[in-house]
Amino acid sequence: MSSLRTAHCASCNAAGLPVAEGNGQLLQVACSRCGKVNDVLPFPALFNPATGKPPSLTDDPPGEGESACFYSPQRKATKECSHCGVLVSDAWAAAWGSKTVCLKCLEHLRSDAKNVDFQSKRLLWDNIILTLAILPILFYPALVITAPAALILGFWHWNSPRSLIPRTRIRLIIGMVIALLQIAAIGFLIYFLATR
Numbered sequence: 001m002s003s004l005r006t007a008h009c010a011s012c013n014a015a016g017l018p019v020a021e022g023n024g025q026l027l028q029v030a031c032s033r034c035g036k037v038n039d040v041l042p043f044p045a046l047f048n049p050a051t052g053k054p055p056s057l058t059d060d061p062p063g064e065g066e067s068a069c070f071y072s073p074q075r076k077a078t079k080e081c082s083h084c085g086v087l088v089s090d091a092w093a094a095a096w097g098s099k100t101v102c103l104k105c106l107e108h109l110r111s112d113a114k115n116v117d118f119q120s121k122r123l124l125w126d127n128i129i130l131t132l133a134i135l136p137i138l139f140y141p142a143l144v145i146t147a148p149a150a151l152i153l154g155f156w157h158w159n160s161p162r163s164l165i166p167r168t169r170i171r172l173i174i175g176m177v178i179a180l181l182q183i184a185a186i187g188f189l190i191y192f193l194a195t196r
């Protein structure tokens, strides 16, 4: 059976790039719209309708005294959503950080930018503070303003969520130490000029 499958062009996103069945090697397919040659690696599942579908979930009915999944009642509940509290089966549960949430809540919380635990983007204050401490050295009269600003921001954001991946305070601390040294240098300069 030789069925023809298609792919999207990686360069211009045009649909309909013909993909031939391969033996696990990289195919070179030119895009008819933009002319770019795409490297395509077709997996066997693309041409096998049986493996092309996700496996269907086996029923796992709740036993006597066990709770049923809120979304698939024919499956037994194994997890509790830490956000809305419904009991769900593994198929309907997702781990987010250290929490377990149901898929409905996951979708809802990911679109809620105000929820710190579920942000998909986060401002990296430590990078901002470190940049604020280092960059103005090139325009050193600005240090009178930027050094105290970096230090204040450092204290202000000491407990702010740092990053979606685990990250230490090291950048924040380095930025604050540099700012402190700059303030000391400014103080020394003022003292030196005043007592001359």
Ligand SMILES: [Zn+2]
Binding pocket: 009, 010, 011, 012, 013, 014, 031, 032, 033, 034, 035, 036
């Ligand atoms: Zn293209």
Ligand SMILES: [Zn+2]
Binding pocket: 081, 082, 083, 084, 085, 086, 101, 102, 103, 104, 105, 106
């Ligand atoms: Zn939930």
